[in-house]
Amino acid sequence: MWRWLHPYAKPEATYHLLQKLLPWFVALTLVTLVTGVIWGLAFAPGDYQQGDSYRIIFLHVPSAIFSMGAYMGMAIMGAIALIWQIKTAEWSIPAIAPVGAALTVVALLTGAIWGKPMWGTWWVWDARLTSELILLFLYVGVMALYFAFDDARTGAKAAAILSLVGVINLPIIHFSVEWWNTLHQGATITKFERPSIATSMLIPLLICLAGFAFLTVSLVMMRLKNEILRHELHRPWAQQRLEQD
Amino acid sequence: MTQVASTNSPLLHAEQLSSIRGGRVLFENLNFSVSAGQLWQVSGPNGAGKSSLLRILTGLLAPSNGLVSFYGKPLSHNWSEYCEQLLFIGHKAAVKGELSARENFHWQQQLSSTEDIDAWELLEKLGLLGLEDELTARLSAGQQRRVALTRLWATQASLWILDEPFTALDVQGIALLQQRFVEHIQNGGTIIFTSHQSLTLSDLTPEKLSLEYQGEIL
């Protein structure tokens, strides 16, 4: 019932919360990402098998993990939007999708570039890369659906349903691609699955993981702020906000 | 006619109803109660939100704010009972162009379990005799409307919500429909309908709900 009681206050409160938290997250992103990347590029020891090309891992693995993570987050927001009809959750879908898609693109680019020295070709139908490519298609589908509607609320609802359908399918797709991969080219070296990673490499990787997590959250928060303003543009508080910044 | 055991709560109650469509306020803070046996006419100019109000009352459209209750409970709480009591004919009349008038009526009977009604008699009454095997898509607008309105004779629902039922009908059609309205009200049924022209109904004086056009743009 409370959503009938505070129909106006809620997005505004969320906006102010985001406003307060965002600088901290941006700061954390910068600190962890810069530390992680410099550590990974300059200080971590070279890999005895792959030489220095392995340093792409510090971008590839975190972006791949959080491209999936962002999709999960989007689906959770979609479920919240559909069940409790919370507007902010609806608006977070167009906030998350482009960030997730960008992370997927990063994972694909770094994976492809990494593949060139390893396999001698830019693209190999490796299980992880194929999964990421399909994930990109899923993101594209959600965004295309969202933007296809004139009414943003309907678009958000449609995108929410689709992201839920996608999140149920994601494990199935992942599993089927892995299985397909072992079926068709079991002989290829799997560069990504390293049985153990040296601590000297693990620490910068963990820092980079944290950096990408903060980066994802910061970008989503920035976009969500925009979405809130976009939908509350007719309200005085949003207009004041926009004039102040 | 099946009737839900009457309680103190009115049949339909609208509370603080608001609708905002496409960034425009259609209506705000609408409060009214519809009791069983009443005839309600919703009037107002184009764009005042008549159709939206009816669709909110059917539960197809969610109000931007406010609540519709059916015998004191929100619609979604006893949705299936509400649907059993409800007959809605929107401005899209749910007539299948690929089916003939008789077939359209036949499936309607199947879905509302009113097979005991004589289709031929009704088709004759509505002036559709001779056209019963023609595909509905080939009929005129008024005839298609008549095909849609056959539903009013093949229903067990007590609450009728009708969007512009009189449009496209000729004088005879309007008279038939009015007569059917009277029958239904006299049997204890309830009708909510929209009409942009004011209508004189013999024997019945409808309760009126007028919606104003609000130019308010958010």
Next chain:
Amino acid sequence: MSQLSSRQIWVTLLKRDLRIAARRRSDALNPLLFLLMVVTLFPLGIGPGPDILARIAPGIIWVAALLASLLGLERLFRDDFQDGTLEQLCLLPQPLAFTVTAKMAVHWLLSGLPLVILSPVLALLLSLPLQGWWALALTLLLGTPALSALGAIGAALTLQVQRGSSLVSLILIPLFIPLLIFATAAVENASMGLAVHGQLAILAAISVLTVTLAPLAVAAGIRMSVN
């Protein structure tokens, strides 16, 4: 007068839609002809060598079947949406997630089942060995219900979108991938005389999961579109 059972309503809806489909035969027939023609294109493009054809036949047939199933999807709910029938479906006392399964069943009967029946011809055209035939028919039988169910989701979500057919493809193709993988693997294995129970079981599991969960998404999509 009595209330109708849910089963009666379901059967009534199914019969009505079949009757309507019978008046518009080309809608059901065109995707099948499309499939047949696409499959014909491959020997012409690649060469009629039976070895290569048999090797790629499962993939070709399944990809063509996926594309063909996308063709008719836009009309699955569109006519009902435009003439108001879909609103009436929402206002039936039965849950919408239940009543839409009748429409999904009609779609399967008109697009999935004919594929199964057509499969021997397709197998023949692409010189698939004998063992491959029945495997192909089985994968189609097990996989097409999931195609109809996923397709219904896409169709329901894009009802309000003008010219939504390309959008439907965009949404659905990634979701079709697991079906494609397991179905083609089953047919390939069968052609080589290997066991296919595993793949068929997975295919069946995916179908069961999709067919049970999809109606919820379809109902939500229709409610949203009718709004």
Next chain:
Amino acid sequence: MAFDSFTDFVAMGGYGLYVWLSFFLSFVVLAGVALETLLAKRQLAKKSKQLQQRQERLARRKASRAEVGDGNESKT
């Protein structure tokens, strides 16, 4: 430090092109998203101004027509 000199660092043991290309492209993509978000905010500010002007116009027209009992939220 895993490298002896700056040239070594740039060369990345012969893999310089791949390592630096991937870091550069990733930066471009992610910074692109951030930039787009900031630009979108600017656009919103512009739209908000237009909207305010329209609301003021509407309010003035209403006032001149001396309508009462409007019951809407106050304008800034």
